[in-house]
Amino acid sequence: MHIPDGYLGPKTCGIFYLSMVPVWYLASVRIKKTLGFRYLPFLALASAFTFIIMMFNFPIPGGATGHMVGGTVVSIVLGPWAGVVAMSLTLSLQALLFGDGGITSLGANSFNMAFLMSFTGYYTYLLITSRSASPLRQTIACAIAGYLSVNITALAVAFELGIQPMIAHASDGTPLYAPYPLSITIPAMMIPHLLFLGPVEAFGTALVVSYIRKREDLVFHRHKEDLHLAPLYRVLIFLVLLTPLGLLAQGVPWGEWDIEGLKSLTGYVPSGMERLNSLWSGIMPDYTIPGLHSDTGSAIGYVISALVGSVTVIGLVYLWGKVWHQR
Amino acid sequence: MTREIYRLEGVSYSYGRYPALRDVDLVVEEGESIAILGANGSGKSTLLKLLDGLIFPTEGTLLAFGRPVTEENLSGGFLAEFRKRIGFVFHEPDVQLFCPTVFDELSFGPLQLDLPVEEVKKRVSDLMGMLGLHSLRDRPPYTLSSGEKKKVALASVLTVNPDVLLMDEPTNGLDPRTQVWLFELIEALRGFNKTFIIATHDLSLVEDLTDRVVLLDEAHRVVADGDTVDILRDKDLLLRTNIIHEHPHRHGDVVHIHSHGPYAGHDEHE
Amino acid sequence: MNLPEWLKVSVPALTPERGVKEPGFIKKNLEEIASLMRWMMDTEESAGRRGLLQTFDPRARILGILFLVVATAVTGNTIGFVSIMIIILLLSYLSSVGITDMVGRVLPSFVFTGVMVLPALLSIVTPGTHILTIMIGTKEIGITYEGLRTAGTLLVRVTMMVSLVALLLLTTRQADLFTGLRGLPVPAFLVTALFMAFRYIFILLRMAEDVNLARRSRTIDHGLLRDTQGWFASRIAFFVERSMKMAEDISMAMCSRGFTGEIKGMDMDGMKRRDYLWLGGTSFVFFIILGLY
Ligand SMILES: Nc1ncnc2c1ncn2[C@@H]1O[C@H](COP(=O)(O)OP(=O)(O)O)[C@@H](O)[C@H]1O
Ligand SMILES: [Mg+2]
Numbered sequence: 001m002h003i004p005d006g007y008l009g010p011k012t013c014g015i016f017y018l019s020m021v022p023v024w025y026l027a028s029v030r031i032k033k034t035l036g037f038r039y040l041p042f043l044a045l046a047s048a049f050t051f052i053i054m055m056f057n058f059p060i061p062g063g064a065t066g067h068m069v070g071g072t073v074v075s076i077v078l079g080p081w082a083g084v085v086a087m088s089l090t091l092s093l094q095a096l097l098f099g100d101g102g103i104t105s106l107g108a109n110s111f112n113m114a115f116l117m118s119f120t121g122y123y124t125y126l127l128i129t130s131r132s133a134s135p136l137r138q139t140i141a142c143a144i145a146g147y148l149s150v151n152i153t154a155l156a157v158a159f160e161l162g163i164q165p166m167i168a169h170a171s172d173g174t175p176l177y178a179p180y181p182l183s184i185t186i187p188a189m190m191i192p193h194l195l196f197l198g199p200v201e202a203f204g205t206a207l208v209v210s211y212i213r214k215r216e217d218l219v220f221h222r223h224k225e226d227l228h229l230a231p232l233y234r235v236l237i238f239l240v241l242l243t244p245l246g247l248l249a250q251g252v253p254w255g256e257w258d259i260e261g262l263k264s265l266t267g268y269v270p271s272g273m274e275r276l277n278s279l280w281s282g283i284m285p286d287y288t289i290p291g292l293h294s295d296t297g298s299a300i301g302y303v304i305s306a307l308v309g310s311v312t313v314i315g316l317v318y319l320w321g322k323v324w325h326q327r
Numbered sequence: 328m329t330r331e332i333y334r335l336e337g338v339s340y341s342y343g344r345y346p347a348l349r350d351v352d353l354v355v356e357e358g359e360s361i362a363i364l365g366a367n368g369s370g371k372s373t374l375l376k377l378l379d380g381l382i383f384p385t386e387g388t389l390l391a392f393g394r395p396v397t398e399e400n401l402s403g404g405f406l407a408e409f410r411k412r413i414g415f416v417f418h419e420p421d422v423q424l425f426c427p428t429v430f431d432e433l434s435f436g437p438l439q440l441d442l443p444v445e446e447v448k449k450r451v452s453d454l455m456g457m458l459g460l461h462s463l464r465d466r467p468p469y470t471l472s473s474g475e476k477k478k479v480a481l482a483s484v485l486t487v488n489p490d491v492l493l494m495d496e497p498t499n500g501l502d503p504r505t506q507v508w509l510f511e512l513i514e515a516l517r518g519f520n521k522t523f524i525i526a527t528h529d530l531s532l533v534e535d536l537t538d539r540v541v542l543l544d545e546a547h548r549v550v551a552d553g554d555t556v557d558i559l560r561d562k563d564l565l566l567r568t569n570i571i572h573e574h575p576h577r578h579g580d581v582v583h584i585h586s587h588g589p590y591a592g593h594d595e596h597e
Numbered sequence: 598m599n600l601p602e603w604l605k606v607s608v609p610a611l612t613p614e615r616g617v618k619e620p621g622f623i624k625k626n627l628e629e630i631a632s633l634m635r636w637m638m639d640t641e642e643s644a645g646r647r648g649l650l651q652t653f654d655p656r657a658r659i660l661g662i663l664f665l666v667v668a669t670a671v672t673g674n675t676i677g678f679v680s681i682m683i684i685i686l687l688l689s690y691l692s693s694v695g696i697t698d699m700v701g702r703v704l705p706s707f708v709f710t711g712v713m714v715l716p717a718l719l720s721i722v723t724p725g726t727h728i729l730t731i732m733i734g735t736k737e738i739g740i741t742y743e744g745l746r747t748a749g750t751l752l753v754r755v756t757m758m759v760s761l762v763a764l765l766l767l768t769t770r771q772a773d774l775f776t777g778l779r780g781l782p783v784p785a786f787l788v789t790a791l792f793m794a795f796r797y798i799f800i801l802l803r804m805a806e807d808v809n810l811a812r813r814s815r816t817i818d819h820g821l822l823r824d825t826q827g828w829f830a831s832r833i834a835f836f837v838e839r840s841m842k843m844a845e846d847i848s849m850a851m852c853s854r855g856f857t858g859e860i861k862g863m864d865m866d867g868m869k870r871r872d873y874l875w876l877g878g879t880s881f882v883f884f885i886i887l888g889l890y
Contacts, residue, residue: 004706005762006755010671028784040786040856041848044793051798089787089794097774097795098636099702099762103663104670170746176673177754179717179747306884313880314873317660320782321867381849410855417853421800422846427772427792438862439855467772469796483854 001069001157002094002109005102007178009168012160017107023084023115030081039082046074046086051093068197068204069153071113072121072146076205083118084110112156121149121205139206146205147198151190154197158182158189330357330392332491332522333378337387340373347373349547350387357490360523362533362555365543366569371526372418374543375493378524379415380406411440414489418496420476424468429460429479432468436487447486454482474505481512491522498529510535528570534559544568633802639698643767648692650768655777657872661879662765668883669757677886678753684882685760694767702763703756710755717751718744771795785860793847800843 031039050070075083088110094100101109128141162182165175180188333355340348348370355361363371376382377389380401389396392412394405401409414436417423426432433451438444455461458478463471468479477497484492498506513523513536527533533540533555540558542551550568551558558564565571644651650658669681689699716722718740725743732738769777775795779788 004710004755005666005758006670006710006751010667013670028786040790041793041844041851044790045797045844047790047794048797048801051794052801085790089791093791093794093798095762096778096791097766097771099759099766102758103666103762104758170673170750172743174743174746174750176750179714179723179751184722303885306881306888309884310877310880314877317868317876318873376849379853381852406857407855410853415850415853417846417850419843419846422843423850425793425796425847425851427775431776435856436854439857439860441861465770465772469799487854 001113001153002091002101003105003112003157003160005104007102007164008105008108008160009164009177010104011167012164013104013107015107016105016111020088020107020110020115024088024110027081027084027088031079031085034079034081043082043086043089046078046082047089047093050074050087050090054090054094068200069113069117069150070204071117071153072125072142072149072201072205075118075122076125076142076145080118080122083122084114087114087118108160112153112160116156117149117153120152121145124148143202143206147202150201151193151198154189154193155186158185161185161189331355332357332359332392334390334393335377335384335387336389338377338384338389339386340370340377340382341385346547348377351549353541353549353552355522355524357522358520359539360517360537361525361539361541362537363524363526363541363543364528364533364558364568364570365526366528366545369543369545369568370547371543372495375415375495375524375526379413379493380409381415407440411487412489413491413493414484414487415493416481416484416495416497418499420473420480421469423480423483424476427467428465429455429463429468429471430465432479432483433460433486436483440487450486450488454486458482473500474502477501477505477509481509490520491524492516494523494525494527496527496529497525498527498532530559530570542568542570634799637771637799639701640766641770643694643698644770644773646693648694648768650688650692650764652871653875654780654868654872655769655773656780657868657876658769659765659774659777659781661875662761664876664879664883666758666761668886669754669761672754672886673750678757681757681882681886685757685764688764689760692764692768694764698767699760699763702767703759706759707752707756710752714748714751717748720744723747779862785862789860797844 031043054069071083071087074086078086091101091106091109091113095103095106095109122145124145125141128144129138159182161178162180162185164178165181168177169175178185331354333353335351335353338348338351338353339346351374363374365371373382377384378391380391380396383389383396383398391409394400396409424432426435430451433454434447437447437450442450455464458481460475460478460482463475463479468476471479477500481497497509501509510532517523517536523537525532525537537555540551540553540555541549542558542564544550545568551561551564562571566573653661665681665684668677672678672681688694689696720727720737720739720741723741723744725741727739728742728745730737730739766774775788775792778791779785
């Protein structure tokens with residue numbers, strides 16, 4: 001479900017980064033409050049486990065395997081904010097240290113898998129269990145939460161990719177980033193998730209939570225006061241141990257969104273939409289210098305503007321270093 | 328009169344339903360070097376964690392530097408003082424080392440305790456020189472050998488310059504050379520009025536480096552507290568608490584029962 | 598000690614192999630774990646070499662590569678692609694990054710995107726000027742010029758962005774990466790959590806490897822899922838206890854050394870002239886490309 005670098009246009013990447021900044025900020029404030037000073041090793045372990053969960057494959061009927069995301073599990077056990085942070089850490093680690101996923105698309109990936117998945121999963125679970133929390137009801141709630149959240153996430157990914165041909169293309173309409181329109185990306189993402197990967201997530205989520213309940217006095221997120229470290233570790237370790245079972249069914253990973261794109265091709269109409277102004281051109285309007293109107297002039301204008309830009313960068317870095325030093 | 332460091336009165340600790348320490352009375356004075364001796368699972372590590380304020384007695388009272396150590400009490404100024412004065416070398420260096428480089432590892436403690444940066448740099452550099460760690464400065468600790476890890480773990484505690492050093496099985500898994508090095512270091516530090524409390528079942532360490540032994544039995548109680556020499560001579564006591572054992576031993580054709588421990592040579596051998 | 602009789606008997610000869618085989622998932626798990634570990638080792642080895650990028654301050658290195666990554670992300674024309682391509686090749690050469698290391702990291706993404714983008718070549722997906730026409734029954738399917746452009750652009754862009762990230766990873770030791778991040782405006786607790794997660798991953802992988810190896814050494818497997826699950830169940834309890842203890846101990850070790858919830862770090866040395874030059878250069882490329890966009 002990771003969107004790699006190069007599939008999303010700069011505007012999309014920028015918008016998702018901008019929208020994730022307040023979420024990350026809020027999340028870090030919230031978890032410090034709810035988890036106390038022990039939050040660090042705790043989040044790190046959660047994130048390590050989601051990393052490993054995503055590395056291994058789960059079995060899908062028909063001999064194929066697919067990945068589980070695991071975001072719902074973390075958010076049900078630790079609360080949605082901790083889920084956001086743990087998952088974002090995992091995604092950053094994958095992008096920065098393993099070159100997996102994407103750096104420019106980190107904002108979008110975090111929005112989908114950390115934010116959207118944690119919150120939809122958590123609140124689905126909460127809604128279903130609010131009236132009664134019998135074990136059966138909890139298990140069902142986990143399954144539904146897993147299924148729903150992974151599908152909503154998939155839909156978001158499909159949407160983000162599908163709008164690229166419309167909003168990010170060359171002047172003649174040729175897509176410059178992800179090439180398939182919504183009519184292709186939505187079925188390509190949703191069919192495997194509704195049919196196979198959704199059930200995987202549902203099954204995994206339910207299994208883990210029922211395991212914890214059997215094991216010990218699991219304290220769920222709502223009882224914040226006596227939240228202790230045990231439940232999460234148990235969940236995650238369980239998942240790590242369980243996921244390799246998926247490899248019993250050997251096969252290529254199923255449901256990576258882009259492979260699925262091949263399967264349900266419906267048609268393509270290049271959009272004739274006008275090229276939108278880039279986010280950045282607003283910052284440096286037109287790159288020309290007044291008084292120079294010839295072609296050479298505007299070329300020189302480009303270079304000079306760019307030079308001004310990089311000198312500004314150097315200045316900012318220098319100043320920032322100074323300020324940082326004096327802190 | 329020497330200063331009192333710790334005073335434990337009727338201290339018990341249990342992990343949920345499982346008791347780990349029962350009714351411990353103990354007074355530790357400045358400059359003492361004490362071995363906490365006991366078989367596996369007798370509660371040595373638990374005692375050290377209590378002394379380091381990482382867990383708190385479920386029963387009884389624990390005073391450190393004359394002040395009660397409780398969860399509420401251990402905060403703010405007292406916490407900072409407490410952490411500055413007491414250093415804990417954990418059993419597993421892997422657990423204790425969590426920074427990206429050796430340098431970061433050594434500077435972590437003093438930085439958290441708000442020492443001035445220049446002082447931190449000096450201490451780190453001095454210690455790296457003393458322990459021969461300069462070449463490892465930028466290495467990630469998890470890539471080091473176990474002897475080097477142990478050195479780094481120890482150095483990361485020493486940079487804070489604590490008065491009291493708690494050590495959990497420091498010789499475990501060390502090769503003889505590193506072990507000798509460690510003994511020399513502890514011996515050198517003892518000369519400067521540092522207090523050592525060392526959990527171990529390594530009797531050569533106890534014999535060489537400590538003057539007092541607190542013996543725990545498998546019921547998690549203190550069964551003896553006294554002079555190192557006296558306690559190490561009490562073979563029955565050590566056998567009873569599972570510190571030493573007897574096993575059949577073959578010398579040529581003669582098989583005889585033979586106990587392993589200090590002062591237990593082959594003298595009963597004909 | 599009284600050994601039970603059966604323990605004293607040793608098996609006289611190898612029993613003929615019959616229906617005994619290593620379960621696939623164990624083999625595959627071990628391979629995956631091993632390949633990840635090897636991958637990290639190779640990266641670390643390459644990062645230790647001497648070269649141009651390696652001489653820059655980690656902060657500047659990360660920032661500069663980010664400028665180039667974003668430049669690649671925004672460029673939409675041949676000149677932009679070609680110039681960044683040249684920069685990548687030059688940097689790899691000057692930083693003694695081996696071709697095989699580079700290809701090894703870029704190839705998977707290249708193949709993946711290459712396959713994914715194939716249908717976009719066809720006229721049914723991207724209509725336009727046919728440059729090649731195939732008849733399937735009575736239907737005419739062609740490869741279009743527009744399709745080729747679309748697919749080519751994506752493939753080139755993805756490959757170049759992956760190459761840039763690979764360049765950073767292959768010239769930066771893991772510790773430097775974290776140090777560099779700490780020097781950038783990233784909250785200290787996030788960098789610490791990131792690093793700890795990184796550590797845990799390897800500890801857990803090693804544990805998983807041990808368990809899988811232990812399983813391999815005692816395998817008499819008839820492919821029964823029930824057996825496998827029983828085995829897993831028996832290991833879970835052990836793992837849970839061990840990892841929990843480890844995480845709690847780490848948390849205690851941090852408290853013991855004065856951690857109270859906020860990591861306090863040391864200021865890093867200032868950047869040198871070459872670092873500023875590098876940042877100026879990469880941001881210049883970025884701004885030029887932005888102008889061409
Ligand atoms: N985290 C824990 N949870 C539950 N029981 C524990 C824990 N740590 C130790 N124990 C138990 O407490 C007792 C004392 O343990 P410990 O202090 O580690 O002994 P020692 O260090 O002497 O080997 C043992 O019975 C052990 O099983
Ligand atoms: Mg112990």
